[in-house]
Amino acid sequence: MTDTTKSIHGEWSSRFAFILAATGSAVGLGNIWKFPYITGENGGGAFVLVYLLCVLAIGIPIMIAEIMMGRRGRQSPINTMTTLAEEAQVDSRWHYLGWMGVAAGFLILSYYSVVAGWALSYVVKAFFGGFSGGDAEEIKSLFDGLVASPVQLVFWHSVFMLATMMIVRRGVSGGLEKAVRFLMPALFVILLLLVGYAMTTGFYQQGLDFMFEADFSEIDANAILTAMGHAFFTLSLGMGAIMVYGSYLPRHISIAKTAIYIAGADTIVALLAGIAIFPIVFANGLEPGAGPGLIFQTLPIAFGNMSGGWLFGFLFFVLLVFAALSSSISLIEPAVAWLVENKGMDRHSACIWSGLVTWLLGVAVAFSFNIWSDITLFDKSIFDLLDYLTANLMLPLGGLCIALFAGWMMKRQHTLQELEMPEQQYGVWKFLICYIAPAAVFLVFLHVVGII
């Protein structure tokens, strides 16, 4: 942990490269697919408000902690935790946090890849004019037809997993750094275009009201948990993804500023997606609470009814797939880095093994939409269960442990040295990470189990 130590896996070429990669990890299906549909399911404004508060008070401080811990440890999250626990002279069992992260990464990627597969199949549909002139009914049956087909789901899931593993194999500073640099701004522009379309629907104001008028009677403990879990999910926190990216970060780069940029960009993309989608929902008499298919049942209506819509639809889904790719690689990188460090594998075999495990699990998720749809546990399908377990439980729990470790276990001189912040700002972070973030997560958990 001297100034010269680098990760054996490589290093980002600059601060900007790290921002791009971490933003690439943060911005993904979570923003464009998940945020609108859970907002719709949980009644809108109040949910959005809780989510924004969680990003500010929990997400940003924990992101700073995760990047900081990664850069200090310079290894996969599991080994980083071992090293940091040694340095802080605390119980070595803290490294189980790294294991939980690896497990969460596998579980998330297994369903993430299936949903990314939906987007892939929509690239083709859009290209061949599949949405043109479609009304809400036709567009919905297009989606229903897709998820009812195990063969199609497994096919697209396989394509996506293959693409992910091929990128991960090339390591941190390979093609992705360059791709993200161009694709992120492009995605942003297309979202603005969709917002422009939403303004023409005549239901723009109604969409905005739905998203920003907070009516707290709409939400219960579970909605609050979902909002908090989503803050972790959308910022890629709580499982070591941002930690492992931090481990490739060169020294003397302001971690706090960087974290704020990333969280800001991520939030803007999510809000834009919501602003584009809800007017279309209301204009077509659809249900905001339609569930995971929401964007696939709404945006194609817009594409099908604007001129040149096939092209915009095509571009949109291509960019969505790239946004998903730049996220999925961060879900598997902690496991790959660990296999390389501890099992003496090269990146190639590490990718094959971890990819295979995820792929198999993903097949089960794909089946849970059709042939296995009646297999349920706690009233949830395999897909719902994995989503709940990871986003609502494992990530906040991981985040809680990260906050406790960075705030209470690590020595002040070490965190101060890594963060290089002015005294006052450091004080704010320290207060948030020691008290606010852990207390918030803990209280939400207690609220859900009904203790408070």
Ligand code: TRP
């Ligand atoms: N943040 C990504 C999204 O919003 C998903 C993601 C990538 C993620 N890496 C992660 C979620 C790590 C949790 C943990 O789509």
